[in-house]
Amino acid sequence: MWLTIAMAFGLACGVSLIVTPLLIYLAPKLGAVDLPNQRKVHTGLMPCIGGGAIYLGFVAGTLAIAPTRAESLAFLLGGTIILVVGLIDDLYDISPYLKLAGQILAALSVVYLGIQVDFVTNPFNGEAVSLGILAVPLTVFWIVGVTNAMNLIDGLDGLAAGVAALAAVTMGIVAGQQGQPLVALGAFILAGSTVGFLRYNFHPARIFMGDSGAMFLGFSLAIFAMMGLTKSTTAFSLIIPFVILGIPLLDTFFAIVRRAVNRRPVFAADRDHLHHRLLAIGLSHQSTVLVIYAISVVYGATAIALTWFTTPQAFMVLGVLSAGTIAGASKLGILDLKLTGSDSKTTMSSSGPNHSA
Numbered sequence: 001m002w003l004t005i006a007m008a009f010g011l012a013c014g015v016s017l018i019v020t021p022l023l024i025y026l027a028p029k030l031g032a033v034d035l036p037n038q039r040k041v042h043t044g045l046m047p048c049i050g051g052g053a054i055y056l057g058f059v060a061g062t063l064a065i066a067p068t069r070a071e072s073l074a075f076l077l078g079g080t081i082i083l084v085v086g087l088i089d090d091l092y093d094i095s096p097y098l099k100l101a102g103q104i105l106a107a108l109s110v111v112y113l114g115i116q117v118d119f120v121t122n123p124f125n126g127e128a129v130s131l132g133i134l135a136v137p138l139t140v141f142w143i144v145g146v147t148n149a150m151n152l153i154d155g156l157d158g159l160a161a162g163v164a165a166l167a168a169v170t171m172g173i174v175a176g177q178q179g180q181p182l183v184a185l186g187a188f189i190l191a192g193s194t195v196g197f198l199r200y201n202f203h204p205a206r207i208f209m210g211d212s213g214a215m216f217l218g219f220s221l222a223i224f225a226m227m228g229l230t231k232s233t234t235a236f237s238l239i240i241p242f243v244i245l246g247i248p249l250l251d252t253f254f255a256i257v258r259r260a261v262n263r264r265p266v267f268a269a270d271r272d273h274l275h276h277r278l279l280a281i282g283l284s285h286q287s288t289v290l291v292i293y294a295i296s297v298v299y300g301a302t303a304i305a306l307t308w309f310t311t312p313q314a315f316m317v318l319g320v321l322s323a324g325t326i327a328g329a330s331k332l333g334i335l336d337l338k339l340t341g342s343d344s345k346t347t348m349s350s351s352g353p354n355h356s357a
Contacts, residue, residue, distance in 0.1 A: 001181050005172070008061045008185055009192035016057030016196025023053055024200065024207050032091060034208055046205070048090050050197055051213025054161075055083045057193025058220070065185060074113035075186070075223055081106035082147065082219045086212030099211075100144070106219060107143040111136055117226050120238045143222045149248035150218030151211060152255060155275050158202035159289050161209060163247055163296050164217040165194040170244045170300035171221065175228040177307050178237075183228030190220050203286045221245060239318070240306055246299040247274070247292060250325065254334050277332040295328075 027033055027047030034048040058079070062072050085102030088094055110116075116139040119128045131138060154160035172187035194217065200206045209217075225241035242249060251274050258272060259265065278288040302321050306314050 001176065001184070004065060005176075005185055005188045008065045009188045011064055012057040012061035012189045012192035013196040014057075015060040016053045016193040017199060019056050020050060020053040020197050020200045020207060023047060023049055027207070034210075047207040048210040049087060049212060050201060050207040050209040051083060051086055051090075051211070051216050053197050054193045054209065054213050055079065055216055057196055058190055058216075061189035061192060062186065065189070069182065071115060071182060071227065072186075074110050074115050075220075077113065078106045078110040078223070079216060079219060081109055083212050083216050086210060086215040090210035090212055103144045103147050103215070103219075104140060107140040110143070110223060111139055115139075115223065115227060117142070139226065142226060143219060145252070146222035146225070146245060146248070147215050147218035149245065149252040150221065151214040152252050153248045153273065153275070154209065154214040155273060156203070156285055156289050157205035158198055159275060159292060160214050160217065161194050161198045161201050162289065162293050164221060165191045165198065166293065166296045166300055167221055167244050168194065168224070170303055171224050171228070171241075173304055174240060174244070174307055175224070177304075178228065180228035183224050186220075186227075187224050190217070190224070203289060218248070240303045243299055243303040243306065243318075243321070246325070247296050250329075254329070272334070274332070274334065277334055281332070 024047050027049055028045060030049075032047060032049040033045040059076060062076065082103065085099060085106065088102075089099050116135050117131060118135050119130045121128055150160055150164060153163060168187045168191035172184045172191065175181075175183035175187060197207075197209065197213070201209060225245070255273065275288050275292060278291055279285070283291065299321070302317060305317060309317060
């Protein structure tokens with residue numbers, strides 16, 4: 001299995017490495033560029049359709065390894081819908097509600113083709129709990145939530161791509177340990193296509209992934225977590241995806257609470273995300289990204305460790321991780337729920353480094 005995974009990873013990475021420079025060249029001719037202004041970190045025209053390279057790398061790897069699996073076809077349909085919605089937003093800046101409708105449509109498409117969470121495992125006793133009529137709405141909520149969470153952290157060069165790649169690798173390792181080879185394969189294919197793109201997206205970036213890339217990554221990670229990790233019968237299968245995706249999910253949670261407390265629209269952008277806070281204490285652009293990578297590695301290692309530990313040990317590890325997260329968030333001022341800056345534009349989420357402070 002691992003040899004096949006390595007080959008798929010290499011293929012996806014290679015395709016992404018080849019396609020990304022082509023998109024850098026073609027984007028200005030297509031008008032697919034992000035313009036600088038007073039609230040954006042870049043100073044020149046920046047291609048913003050890098051998500052296409054991630055998508056094509058993933059499709060190439062998937063069709064080469066598992067072209068006839070029903071799950072693969074369902075995934076590719078939903079992924080294509082979410083990519084198209086993102087590209088339209090990158091090019092025409094559609095309303096957040098229209099974008100949300102497109103995300104729901106993509107989620108419903110995979111549900112219609114048979115991918116959904118039917119049960120979850122109670123971490124306290126290990127028993128499976130059927131979701132019944134809640135299966136579809138909770139599945140859609142999870143997919144849309146993770147899709148937007150990944151989009152929200154896409155605020156610095158290489159940030160979302162690196163965090164997504166680390167999350168995908170972690171999911172692949174955990175899925176492999178739990179006897180989910182298809183999920184492991186898909187996760188590593190996604191990691192490969194993202195790493196290929198990251199070669200051109202890390203600071204200083206030559207291209208942005210745009211909403212198309214960030215949404216596709218979030219959508220993909222949500223599906224893999226749902227297909228494999230939440231359906232496992234191990235006691236902590238429900239918690240592991242939340243740990244793996246801890247950075248985007250916590251950042252989104254605090255953003256929602258912060259805006260609610262300040263009576264601002266949930267879709268209103270602000271400059272109080274984790275990367276903004278790290279920049280505010282004096283870290284450089286690149287150092288901020290690397291620090292968040294390091295935090296992601298800690299969350300990923302914790303998720304892997306949870307598959308080895310007994311229930312009491314796992315609860316102890318989660319307690320230490322939670323305490324560390326709360327202490328770090330408090331230190332950075334994230335928990336004070338006060339806006340230090342806001343963006344007058346109302347948006348579903350940021351669409352790349354162009355929305356950074």
